[in-house]
Amino acid sequence: MIPEIGYFSLVLAMALSLLLCIFPLWGAHTGNLRLMRAAPSLAVGQCVFVLFSFAVLIYVTLTDDFTVAYVAHHSSSTLPWYYKITSTWGGHEGAILLWLVMQTSWTAVVALMSNSIPWVLRARVLGVLGFLGVGFMLYTLWMSSPFERLLPYYPVEGRDLNPLLQDPGMIIHPPLLYMGYVGLSVSFSFAIAALLTGKLDNTWAKWSRPWTIVAWAFLTLGITIGSWWAYAELGWGGWWFWDPVENASLMPWLVATALLHSLAVTEKRGVFKSWTVLLAITAFSLCLLGTFIVRSGIIVSVHAFATDPDRGLYILLFLGVVVGGSLALYAARVSQVKSEGRYQLFSREVALWVNNIFLVVATLVVFLGTLLPMIHKELGLGSISIGVPFFNQMFAILIVPFAILMGLAPMLRWKQNKLSLLVKKWLVVFVVTIVITSAWLFGNYEVVKPLTFLATALAVWIVLATGLDILQKVSLPENLAEGFKRQGLSYWAMVSGHVGIAFVIAGVTLTSAYSVERSVRMQPGDTASLNEYVYRFEGVKEIVGPNYSGHAGVVTVLKNNQVVTELYAEKRLYTIGMQFMTEAAIDDGFFRDLYLALGEQLSQGAWSLRIYHKPYVRWMWLGGLLIALAGFMVVADKRYRKGSMLDSKQGANA
Template structure:
């Protein structure tokens, strides 16, 4: 009965979403405020019924209701309860229900936190979000129903959740990433609503900025969590492989980063209006493209959910409607969009423009490398693959240029500046960055490595330029630094976070040590300054698996550092085998042990790795996320927004 209740709630949410599209827009066109006022309760009702539907599916998993096809396919009575809950979004149908539920939650948030916005703007924004909801709830009900029943009889046992997904990573990564994906719909809706109303002004940018930044924070954390999950779970110690689905999340992140900076210019200077609208459209379009790639079956990936071409056609149609419709509206309204104000080539505006161009070119390069093999195959020209070398060749130089421009941009003045002033302010930061960057490879390995010099120099440059900016804005007084504003501190943390991630990527890419060995209990082997002693082999029995396990003592300078236990698990229900790596974690290095196959003489094939500064890759993402969160939570900025947002509404009332 509960699954039917969940199905009914999903259908009611669809009806409410359709009403959310029509009624507020009719109110806007007719000027009837009482119709516009329905936007908020309809958005809230849609969100509530979507949450009810998701809870009903969760209940079916927790109670082992194998009469539901989706539960029987992705769960098992032996599955631990936390994984039964995360199994709700462990495959296509449930993950799509989570997607639309989060879309409803974002709509509820907009309805709740937009009390000071003009009613017609809120009506347009929620109506556009309702359009997206209608499309994806229809997709869920029509092609991906998670409540489909086994009739006339249900199996007594389920097939089990994919062992790769029986991990804490599944609990946190997809919800966080989806919150970022779906959150970009708010920026998209605000941009289209502003186009429809002709209100592309500073107030619109101010309304849109916190929502865009919040979505960016979730997307940043989601990507970092996915990278961390892949690192320890896949068993070979990598953290980014330019997998098509990894690329699908990185592309909207790059464009959303450009959008945040463009909104800042639009708010403060009234410039880049057309550019900002296009970035909002592109960011959400790329999030929809990621959904298409994951669920269409056009690619093969450990991250992909579905391989049903019919579903792919449906999503492609939704993508075409969203992108085509929004670009058509832009083409119609673009002649009426005019920016005000001027700026010189040397100015903060120019630096932010170059910053955005580099981010867009990076996203396009990744898009080209991701889609080209698919287009090549579709045209009957055969199969090919674009490997990590191509992506690195394209992306790394662009990232270096981006870091250089970030350092200059943070110090530049609005409207007009001079290279002579910037050079005078930043010369010591530049000199220190070059000297420190050149010293790192000599201290780390005693050998010159231009890649390390380049990566470390741009990192130190970005940190140095950011600190100089803080010092100048505080007029050299430490007591003034806390008074610079929460948003400014957020920007500082985000830029430092980028530098920290670059340091991590540079060090782990150039100084990782790896060794594949054949080793038996009682034997030892060395890797760098570490000695790995194979202490013993045995077996571990888990709640729904049994595993072969190997225990290694890790020594350094004759000092025992850690005892690591790596596993090779065989899951009872499916018989699938998963490798569980053992990792000794520290701030400056990871020691990584993963199992291969047992050999006839009792030895094991093992992979041993030492990865310096691995944690810095994700530490930088944490800094960036905290910086974005500070910008969203800045009360001074929010109070200013509320005060100014009320002005257009008051003028309309007088008119």
């Protein structure tokens, strides 16, 4: 009976979502304020019922109700409680319900925190969000219900959660990723509402920007933690391998990054208006495309949900409606959009616009590299492979001008700049960059390839250029403390984001260039050397977990005859599904990771082991965290929130 209550709660949420889709849009069209004012209550109501439905799914999972097909397929009685909760989004149906939780939660928060928006625009934003909710609720109720029963015959034990997902990273990675995905639907809704209203002025950008920033920050966190999960869980030290599912999250992130900068220019200078609207439409469209890639069954990936093609067809049709409808509306209204500001070649506007172009081109590279093999195969033209070398080469080309402009942009002013003054500053930064990069690389490595030097220099360039900009700004007042205070959180957010990008570039470059690995056959007491570290194999011991058993290889790591750490690399057998998993042992550090994976047992008591030395690999995730922090810092800035829709003290305009 309890699962049926969860399903019925979704039906009620669907009814409210339909009303949210119809009432406020019709009210805005006819000028009926009563219908428009119904939108916030409908938004909160649908959220309550969806949250209740999700709570029911958690309950039946925690109580091991294997009469529910979803619980029987993705959980087991031996699964730890925290992974039982994780299993509620570990399969297709539960993941779609989690999407609905995020969709309705974002809608409710927008409804409750939009008091400063005129009712006509507010109603249209919530109406568009209601339409998106209808699409996903219909999909859930019709094709992906997590409450289907196996009665009268049901198993006495579940199939267990996929061992790959039994990792702390997967507890928080999908919710954060979905927060970002669905959050971009708010930016999309503001863009569509502005097109419907016909007022694409600076104001809509000001109201849309904080929601876009928060969604982008969550998406950044989700991608960062997903990369860390792949590194720690897959057992071969890879942090990103251009998998189609990974690309599906990268594409909207790239466009959302361009959207953030475009919104800032639109809000402050009144330019790039039509471009900004198009980016908002594209960012969320790519989120829907990513959902189709993951759930259509057209790809094979450790991240993908294998499901039947009918579900993928629904998502593809919904994608067509959303993208086709929004682009048609954009085409009909774009001629009415006129930019107000003026600027010259050497200005911050141009620098941001050019960087937006590079971000969009990077998105097109990922888009073509991901979808072209699928399309080629579906058309019966055979299989083609577009792999890591293609993506690496294309991004290596694009990152050079992008990083150079990132260093230049903070020192540029709006409208126009004196080139002669800028060249002197840039020349100083350039010289210091070459000196520091040379000392760093040639002082630590015997071989330095030109591309490695160039990429590392770009990271140093961004940090030094940002540091020079900080020095100029904080030295203007009488004392440094006052200078730091005057800048506000939004400025320090820019600093955090740019430095984060520099850390990512440096981390990717150096760990790719200087990571080393070694596969060895070892018996207890044997040693193996890698770089300046000595690994002594102590043997194996048996391990028993709540739903697995196996062996842990014990390895003592020494440097200069001093014990650095002791690593325990595990080989697990998950008893229900009889699946083997490698659990790598990692000794992490700021400048390097020691990474150990236990292989197969060999003859005469020996084991195969893989040893990795990965320099600066942590810098990538530190950079990701700094980039995400930048987004949260911006919306926390009181001066930024003043006058925006996040300032809930303002009254609504009827």
